[in-house]
Every structure is written in C-alpha cells, then in structure tokens.
Amino acid sequence: MSESILTSPQQSSVPRRYEASRSILLWDRFMNRFITVGGLAIIAAVLGIFVFILWQVLPLFRPARVISMREFSLPVGGAVLMGLDEHGRTAFWLDAEGTLHFTDLETGQRFPGRSLWGGRQVRLTAWRYHPGRQEILCATAEGEVERVALRFPAPTGTSTATVAEPQVETQMLPELASKGYPVRAVDYGDSGTDKLLAVVQEVDGRQEVRAALLTQTRGLLGAGRIRVAATYDLSGQITGRVDRLLVDRDAASVVAATESGTVYYFRREGQQLELRQVFRPFADRPHPGVAFMEYLLGDVTLVLANPEGVLRLYSLYRPEGRSDRVFGPIHSFPSLPGAPGFFAASQRNKAFLVGHRGEVRLCYATTETIRWTGQWPEPIRLCAINSKYDRIALWDETGRLRLLRLDDPHPEAGWRAFFGRIWYEGADRPRYEWQSTGGSDAFEPKLSMVPLIVGTLKGTFYAMLFAVPVALLGALYVSQFAPPGFRGVAKPVMEVMASLPSVVLGFLGALWLAPRIETRVPSLLMIFLLVPLTALLMGAVWSRLPIRWRAQVPAGWEFLALAPVLLGAVWAGWGLGPVVERWVFVVADPVTGERVADFRLWWPWFTGADFQQRNSVVVGFMMGFAVIPIIFTLAEDALSNVPATLRSASLALGASRWQTALYVVVPTAAAGIFSALMVGLGRAVGETMIVVMATGNTPILSFNPFSGMRTLSANLAVELPEAPHHSTLYRALFLGALLLFVFTFLINTAAEVLRQRLRERFKNL
Structure with a gap:
C-alpha cells in the first residue's frame, strides 16, 4: 500500500492525454532507424557506383605483363628472320640457304624444312618479311628475287592437338637486277592493282638502286602473269652507299638510307617515281649514320636508330605551306645501349618490340611509352609478335626459343593519351583529339579527354x-x-x-x-x-x-x-x-x-x-x-x-x-x-x-x-x-x-x- 501511494503521484504527474501510445513510440523508433538505414544505403550505393566505375577504369593505366610460357632448343644454324602465325601457335624461320623451317609451339613438333627456289641450292643475300601479309621476299647472290606467301591453317580441337602443316606458295618476280650480281637490299609493296619492287645491287664494284612498277591482270581463271609497267634507276639521285631500303605496302613510295645517315624519300605519282625529300635524322649526333630503319603498322611512320642506340620516329605529314606530305620527327624514346639488333612491329596497333643484345623493350609509338622491359642473360638474335598481339617469341644466340604470353589489352591508353598533347600520325603538330574509330586497320585511336x-x-x-x-x-x-x-x-x-x-x-x-x-x-x-x-x-x-x-x-x-x-x-x-x-x-x-x-x-x-x-x-x-x-x-x-x-x-x-x-x-x-x-x-x-x-x-x-x-x-x-x-x-x-x-x-x-x-x-x- 505504501509503495502504491508513493508511486501514484509520479505516474499522474504527466496528464494522460499527453502520453504517447505504445504503437506511436514503436512507429517512431522504426522510422528513425529506417531513415538512418536508408541514408546509409544511399551512401553505400553512391560509393558502390564509384567503385564500379573506378574498377572499370583502372586497367587502362596498368603496364603490359609478359609471362614465360615455353622454351625450345633449336639449331643455331644461320637463321636470318623469324615469324609467328596469327595465333602464336606456329613459329617459322628462314636460313641463309633458302630453307623454311616450322615448329609447333604447343607440342614442339617440327615440320620438314621447305626449300625455296625449286630446291636449288642458293645463298641468300637480302630478305624482307611482311607480317601483315605473311609474305617473305628474298634475293640471292645471283640477282634473283622470289616472293613467298605463307598460309597457316586455323587451329582446331584442343590446344595439344596436332596442327596441319603450313602451306607455302612461291612466285618468281620479274628480273630487275642484273644476273650474276648479289642483291644487298630488297623490298616489295602490293596495293592489289599496283606492285612496286626495289632492289640494291652490287655490280662490278658499284652500287645500283633500281625500282620497277609491276602490274598483274586478273580474270575468271585467277591472277595472271606479273608484268613490268615501268622501271626506275635511282642510283644517280642517291649519294653514298645504300644499306637499308623500304617500300610501303601501298606500292607508293621508296625510302633508302645510306651509311652516312642520309635518308632519301621517293614518291610515286602514276608511273612517275620522283625524289620528294632528303633528310638526315641524326645530324645532331656524333654518329649520324642510320643503323636501323623499319616501318610501323600502316607504313606511315619510320623507326630509325643510329649506332649509339638513339631511337627516333619520323612520320609523314603535311607541313604548313606545303601541299605534299614529307617525313618529320614526331616521337623519340630513351636510347638503347647500342644499335637495335632485332625488331618486330605489332600488326594490331602502334606497338613495337626492339632491343639490343639481352635488353628487350615493348614500346608504344603514339604515347612514347615503354610498356615493358625485359633482361635476358643471352643476346637475342631474332624476335616476333603474332598479329593477335598476345604472343612474343625470342630466339637467342644459343639456339633457345622462348615463347612469352603478352597481356597488354590497352597499350594506347595512359595518362598522356587521355590528358596530354599527342602528335598523331599525319598531324602537323601535337594536339588534343578524340576520334575513337577510323576507316582502316592502320588507324590509331585518339582518346583525349x-x-x-x-x-x-x-x-x-x-x-x-x-x-x-x-x-x-x-x-x-x-x-x-x-x-x-x-x-x-x-x-x-x-x-x-x-x-x-x-x-x-x-x-x-x-x-x-x-x-x-x-x-x-x-x-x-x-x-x-x-x-x-x-x-x-x-x-x-x-x-x-x-x-x-x-x-x-x-x-x-x-x-x-x-x-x-x-x-x-x-x-x-x-x-x-x-x-x-x-x-x-x-x-x-x-x-x-x-x-x-x-x-x-x-x-x-x-x-x-x-x-x-x-x-x-x-x-x-x-x-x-x-x-x-x-x-x-x-x-x-x-x-x-x-x-x-x-x-x-x-x-x-x-x-x-x-x-x-x-x-x-x-x-x-x-x-x-x-x-x-x-x-x-x-x-x-x-x-x-x-x-x-x-x-x-x-x-x-x-x-x-x-x-x-x-x-x-x-x-x-x-x-x-x-x-x-x-x-x-x-x-x-x-x-x-x-x-x-x-x-x-x-x-x-x-x-x-x-x-x-x-x-x-x-x-x-
């Protein structure tokens, strides 16, 4: 009784009409927690969206990864060039006696060698490999030139299944060089309708540089015979000994580099081949000679190096005040320890593999970035990149062939590509530009933000x-x-x-x-x-x-x-x-x-x-x-x-x-x-x-x-x-x-x- 008397005044101190019902208190508590949870859920959702977008963006800024897959011991021999098929399944190389060799890189199976030149014994003095067309051009000490087309069957079944033997098609090109004299450099361009052949030959102690415009008719029965439409003697326009020669894939130009470091650029207009430009890419260096010259994908940009290993890229563009395109410097890379000893250009983008002895670099031309660098104990003789850009093959001087897996899905990306001023091929100056697609495989995406x-x-x-x-x-x-x-x-x-x-x-x-x-x-x-x-x-x-x-x-x-x-x-x-x-x-x-x-x-x-x-x-x-x-x-x-x-x-x-x-x-x-x-x-x-x-x-x-x-x-x-x-x-x-x-x-x-x-x-x- 006493407890109830003491507590009743406290219970009645608050009027009953002001007391909240139990349901209202429960609902109020529920809404407070619901609003709190809802606010936290919104914050979590926003953070989740941010994390998802960031997760999609991060791979753009990762460097290339190269992982060793397999190694093979091959005859050291006299291999002069090496290549890979599209899928990186088959490797091939050409020796100085004119024999092609093939090996399956999955199983190690060796195919019988294929002798060129109809089985005749020859000595190769010049050669060129075009990975985009899977063609080899080789010339002999007797002045003959042969085109070799490779056809690789598509892989079927499991990765360890035996692959079919590659097909080899040969074609003798019309005589351009003098018989009985060695060809020192050769190249060939084919636009489909027009073909341009260029050779450098030693004739009685003097050097001759010649080119020929070839035509080939096509009928219901297939391609006809290749005929010579026009010939050009470029020797009188070149001063010095030519040791490097290039013809672009459209059969529209010839580029020749001399030992002294002078580059001559000839351009074809119709059936006329005229000298358009003469330049010295390393005139500012103590050793101005051109020790290396190759095209990148698209045959618009030259990769040049001197004996010191200075690496520069020259590209065709139209300078202000000129109506025609000429070569000009657009990119440069850190110097190699010496002149490049091997090179391979990607057929999917503007990347290229280059190096000196045991140092190997994977570079991307447009952004001037080195995507990957590798060091090998033995000097590398030959290298190759498959056209899918996911396999690399390195062949060292001990005869060891290393197959590497390349993981570089976004070589054209990076901080400079998105936010820097880039000098793109064909442009007259560096610029910020967005152009995601183009009309040809040689197009390089421009992704500036x-x-x-x-x-x-x-x-x-x-x-x-x-x-x-x-x-x-x-x-x-x-x-x-x-x-x-x-x-x-x-x-x-x-x-x-x-x-x-x-x-x-x-x-x-x-x-x-x-x-x-x-x-x-x-x-x-x-x-x-x-x-x-x-x-x-x-x-x-x-x-x-x-x-x-x-x-x-x-x-x-x-x-x-x-x-x-x-x-x-x-x-x-x-x-x-x-x-x-x-x-x-x-x-x-x-x-x-x-x-x-x-x-x-x-x-x-x-x-x-x-x-x-x-x-x-x-x-x-x-x-x-x-x-x-x-x-x-x-x-x-x-x-x-x-x-x-x-x-x-x-x-x-x-x-x-x-x-x-x-x-x-x-x-x-x-x-x-x-x-x-x-x-x-x-x-x-x-x-x-x-x-x-x-x-x-x-x-x-x-x-x-x-x-x-x-x-x-x-x-x-x-x-x-x-x-x-x-x-x-x-x-x-x-x-x-x-x-x-x-x-x-x-x-x-x-x-x-x-x-x-x-x-x-x-x-x-």
Missing part, C-alpha cells in the same frame, strides 16, 4: 550565361515585388517548364531555332544590347516621375508599363540587325570576290574560326531553358523564406523596396541562392540530349561560340552502344563517366562549403 572536358565546360558556361540572369532576376521580382496573385501563377508555370523533356528542347533547338538565328546573329547582338539598356533607361525614367503618377500603378504591377517598352526594344533590335550587318559585317565573298554583308562569312575572316549552324549559342539558349526553372524555383523559395520582419524593418528605416531586396533580402538568402546556382550547374553539366541534337556533336577543342562541341555526357550516349565490351574505348567511356562523377562531387563539395560560410556570415541579419 580534353576536348570533351572543354566541351562540357563550354556548354555549361553558355547555358549558365543565359539562364542565371533570367532565373535570378525573375525569382527576385516574383518573391519581392510581384503581387500575390501574379506570384501564384508565375511559380507553377516555371515549375511546369522544368518537366519539359530535354529531347523536345534539343529537337526544337536543332530544327527550329538553329536555322532561324543562323542568318540573324547581328539581330541577336542588337537585342542583347538594347534590352538591358532599355530596361535601365526605363528604370531611371520611372524613378524620376512624380510620385502621384507612379501611385496610379498598383505596387508590383509596374511591369505592365515596362513590358511593352522591352518588347519594342526586341522588335527594334531584330529589325536593326540587318542594318548593322550591312554597316559592319562586310567581307569579300570567297567565290565571287564581291563585297557582301554576311556575318557567317565575316566571322571566319575576322577570327579564323568556323561558323556552324548548330553551335554553342544554340545550345546555350536551349539548355538555358532547361536550367532556368530549377534555379528560379530554388532561388524564389530562398528569397521568400527571408523573415518578413527584416523587410519591414528595412522599409521602416526609409529604404526603398529595391534597396531592401538588394541589401537585406539577397544577402540573407545568399546560401539558398548559391545552392540554386549549384543545382542548376549540375543540371547543365549532366545534360545529354540537348547537346547531342542541338550542336554538331563534334569533339573539337575550340572556344569559338559559333562552333560545335561534344560533352562528356553526350559522348557516353553516342559512343557506348558501339563500344566492344571491355575494349579500350569501353573503358575510356567509363573514364569519362568517372570524370563527370568527380566533377559533380567537387562542385557539390565546394558549394556546401561556400554555403556554410555564407550562412555563418549572414546569420546575424
């Missing part, structure tokens, strides 16, 4: 340039000056604008807006000039009118007097545009030479930049319409939530409505306004469809407002459907997504920091 980043910033800038003044001034007017009835209509209308699909805005921008403003750019410039000036002038005049006149207009409805004047300014600007164009934007027509008034011709003449119909100005207009509702709504909420007591106090102290809005309301709502700008900025950065449709969607690095662009988000939309899974392009697109992710994260972080500082600064207002 810089044009896409600049395009993203460019589109965002023009969108915000148009949207921010309109949205902020509109929000300021609706929240501080407009009557309640007008505010109740304007804000819902702006919110409805936010629901407009971006594809509709992009469609309107591309097919309606762009053609209309293409010829009226001066009118737009006049409108942008006259409307602000008219508004300022109208405000100055209105403020000086007698108070009894201004009192006739209800507060907040002053825009009824301003709107007709502004519409008149728009009409006047549109009409004055052609007049201004005739006065200012006059240029000579490039076709007729007559003086014409056309801004589209004047802009390229004045700035040197292009003028395109779908350009950044169009994107700024249409993307601005997509961003305006977001900024307006958030900024209007921030301005409307400023306590009315602050406005009343300011007005009571004698400040005008404009002074109150500018010096009291805006600073108080600065944090919310800044958040609105950041949300709008994020919307503009991530916009896709408007950019894809309303601009040329060309990934060019240009700040020209009248040129097209491509943004990171638009690039994802355009390229991802065609990117092979886990290819370099596929992962490069994920890198673009990662950049967007990081860019948005940095913007939001900076926005939050600045918002907190603004809140602290104006919290006492």
Whole structure:
C-alpha cells in the first residue's frame, strides 16, 4: 500500500492525454532507424557506383605483363628472320640457304624444312618479311628475287592437338637486277592493282638502286602473269652507299638510307617515281649514320636508330605551306645501349618490340611509352609478335626459343593519351583529339579527354550565361515585388517548364531555332544590347516621375508599363540587325570576290574560326531553358523564406523596396541562392540530349561560340552502344563517366562549403 501511494503521484504527474501510445513510440523508433538505414544505403550505393566505375577504369593505366610460357632448343644454324602465325601457335624461320623451317609451339613438333627456289641450292643475300601479309621476299647472290606467301591453317580441337602443316606458295618476280650480281637490299609493296619492287645491287664494284612498277591482270581463271609497267634507276639521285631500303605496302613510295645517315624519300605519282625529300635524322649526333630503319603498322611512320642506340620516329605529314606530305620527327624514346639488333612491329596497333643484345623493350609509338622491359642473360638474335598481339617469341644466340604470353589489352591508353598533347600520325603538330574509330586497320585511336572536358565546360558556361540572369532576376521580382496573385501563377508555370523533356528542347533547338538565328546573329547582338539598356533607361525614367503618377500603378504591377517598352526594344533590335550587318559585317565573298554583308562569312575572316549552324549559342539558349526553372524555383523559395520582419524593418528605416531586396533580402538568402546556382550547374553539366541534337556533336577543342562541341555526357550516349565490351574505348567511356562523377562531387563539395560560410556570415541579419 505504501509503495502504491508513493508511486501514484509520479505516474499522474504527466496528464494522460499527453502520453504517447505504445504503437506511436514503436512507429517512431522504426522510422528513425529506417531513415538512418536508408541514408546509409544511399551512401553505400553512391560509393558502390564509384567503385564500379573506378574498377572499370583502372586497367587502362596498368603496364603490359609478359609471362614465360615455353622454351625450345633449336639449331643455331644461320637463321636470318623469324615469324609467328596469327595465333602464336606456329613459329617459322628462314636460313641463309633458302630453307623454311616450322615448329609447333604447343607440342614442339617440327615440320620438314621447305626449300625455296625449286630446291636449288642458293645463298641468300637480302630478305624482307611482311607480317601483315605473311609474305617473305628474298634475293640471292645471283640477282634473283622470289616472293613467298605463307598460309597457316586455323587451329582446331584442343590446344595439344596436332596442327596441319603450313602451306607455302612461291612466285618468281620479274628480273630487275642484273644476273650474276648479289642483291644487298630488297623490298616489295602490293596495293592489289599496283606492285612496286626495289632492289640494291652490287655490280662490278658499284652500287645500283633500281625500282620497277609491276602490274598483274586478273580474270575468271585467277591472277595472271606479273608484268613490268615501268622501271626506275635511282642510283644517280642517291649519294653514298645504300644499306637499308623500304617500300610501303601501298606500292607508293621508296625510302633508302645510306651509311652516312642520309635518308632519301621517293614518291610515286602514276608511273612517275620522283625524289620528294632528303633528310638526315641524326645530324645532331656524333654518329649520324642510320643503323636501323623499319616501318610501323600502316607504313606511315619510320623507326630509325643510329649506332649509339638513339631511337627516333619520323612520320609523314603535311607541313604548313606545303601541299605534299614529307617525313618529320614526331616521337623519340630513351636510347638503347647500342644499335637495335632485332625488331618486330605489332600488326594490331602502334606497338613495337626492339632491343639490343639481352635488353628487350615493348614500346608504344603514339604515347612514347615503354610498356615493358625485359633482361635476358643471352643476346637475342631474332624476335616476333603474332598479329593477335598476345604472343612474343625470342630466339637467342644459343639456339633457345622462348615463347612469352603478352597481356597488354590497352597499350594506347595512359595518362598522356587521355590528358596530354599527342602528335598523331599525319598531324602537323601535337594536339588534343578524340576520334575513337577510323576507316582502316592502320588507324590509331585518339582518346583525349580534353576536348570533351572543354566541351562540357563550354556548354555549361553558355547555358549558365543565359539562364542565371533570367532565373535570378525573375525569382527576385516574383518573391519581392510581384503581387500575390501574379506570384501564384508565375511559380507553377516555371515549375511546369522544368518537366519539359530535354529531347523536345534539343529537337526544337536543332530544327527550329538553329536555322532561324543562323542568318540573324547581328539581330541577336542588337537585342542583347538594347534590352538591358532599355530596361535601365526605363528604370531611371520611372524613378524620376512624380510620385502621384507612379501611385496610379498598383505596387508590383509596374511591369505592365515596362513590358511593352522591352518588347519594342526586341522588335527594334531584330529589325536593326540587318542594318548593322550591312554597316559592319562586310567581307569579300570567297567565290565571287564581291563585297557582301554576311556575318557567317565575316566571322571566319575576322577570327579564323568556323561558323556552324548548330553551335554553342544554340545550345546555350536551349539548355538555358532547361536550367532556368530549377534555379528560379530554388532561388524564389530562398528569397521568400527571408523573415518578413527584416523587410519591414528595412522599409521602416526609409529604404526603398529595391534597396531592401538588394541589401537585406539577397544577402540573407545568399546560401539558398548559391545552392540554386549549384543545382542548376549540375543540371547543365549532366545534360545529354540537348547537346547531342542541338550542336554538331563534334569533339573539337575550340572556344569559338559559333562552333560545335561534344560533352562528356553526350559522348557516353553516342559512343557506348558501339563500344566492344571491355575494349579500350569501353573503358575510356567509363573514364569519362568517372570524370563527370568527380566533377559533380567537387562542385557539390565546394558549394556546401561556400554555403556554410555564407550562412555563418549572414546569420546575424
């Protein structure tokens, strides 16, 4: 009894109507935990997305991996060249007696040697191997030249199954060299219709350099006989002894290098073979001789080395002021200990294997990177890379053949490839460029992110340039000056604008807006000039009118007097545009030479930049319409939530409505306004469809407002459907997504920091 008397006053101290029921307490506890778990789940999801994207991007920055697979002991003999089939299953080599040898690299099976030259005993004095065509060109001490085509059967069954013997087809080429004299260098190009053969021969102690244009007819019964269409004696145009000779795969040029270090470049035009260029690639070195010269894939870039091991790449390009292409230095690599002793070019990309004695390097030409370096105890004599770029064969001087597995799926990637200035083949200077696909196997992908980043910033800038003044001034007017009835209509209308699909805005921008403003750019410039000036002038005049006149207009409805004047300014600007164009934007027509008034011709003449119909100005207009509702709504909420007591106090102290809005309301709502700008900025950065449709969607690095662009988000939309899974392009697109992710994260972080500082600064207002 005593305990109940003591406890009853405590139980009844809280009125029963204020006590929460058990179900409410349980529901409140559940919701608190649910919200907490939901927030943590969102954070985990965002981190998961980031980790997934990062996981897809990381392989782009990994070096090549080379793993030893098998070793074989082969006869040391007199092997002069070595190659691999496409799958890296069969290795072959040619000895100095003109015999081809084959071995199965899976089982070690040796095939019988195949004697060339019809089984005759010969001595080879020159040879060339073209891995792209799987052809060998060899010449003898008697001046004969034979072409050997290799055909490897595709592997079937298990990896240890016996493979079929490779097929060997031989063809004697027409006599070009003098009989009975050794050929010192030989090469052959075949474009399908035209064939070009070049030889260097020793004749009675003097050297002769000759070339021949060959033709071959094709009929219903197959290929006909090869005939000589034209011959060329290049000896008189070359000074010095030629020890290296190359013919490109299109049968269009001959490149010869002398012992003294001079390179001669001959170009064929029709049936004429003319000397186009003479250059010395190592004239600045103590040993200027050319000790090594080979083509990379595509036969556009020469890999050159001198006796010191200095490695340089010369590529064909068109210098400024010239109409034809010549060789020029574009890349260089760290020097080898000596002149290269072996070389193999990849047939899939711009990679090549090179080395001196026991040092082996796998290099990638475009980015000037060394993908892998290996050291071997014995000097390497010969090397080969299969066309699938996944096997390497090294043959040392002891007769040991090592088969290595190459794992380098993204050799063209790297920090420099994505963010550096690259000198690509055929270009006249280093540049930032995105071009993921091309029309030939020799094309090298260009994956610079810089044009896409600049395009993203460019589109965002023009969108915000148009949207921010309109949205902020509109929000300021609706929240501080407009009557309640007008505010109740304007804000819902702006919110409805936010629901407009971006594809509709992009469609309107591309097919309606762009053609209309293409010829009226001066009118737009006049409108942008006259409307602000008219508004300022109208405000100055209105403020000086007698108070009894201004009192006739209800507060907040002053825009009824301003709107007709502004519409008149728009009409006047549109009409004055052609007049201004005739006065200012006059240029000579490039076709007729007559003086014409056309801004589209004047802009390229004045700035040197292009003028395109779908350009950044169009994107700024249409993307601005997509961003305006977001900024307006958030900024209007921030301005409307400023306590009315602050406005009343300011007005009571004698400040005008404009002074109150500018010096009291805006600073108080600065944090919310800044958040609105950041949300709008994020919307503009991530916009896709408007950019894809309303601009040329060309990934060019240009700040020209009248040129097209491509943004990171638009690039994802355009390229991802065609990117092979886990290819370099596929992962490069994920890198673009990662950049967007990081860019948005940095913007939001900076926005939050600045918002907190603004809140602290104006919290006492």
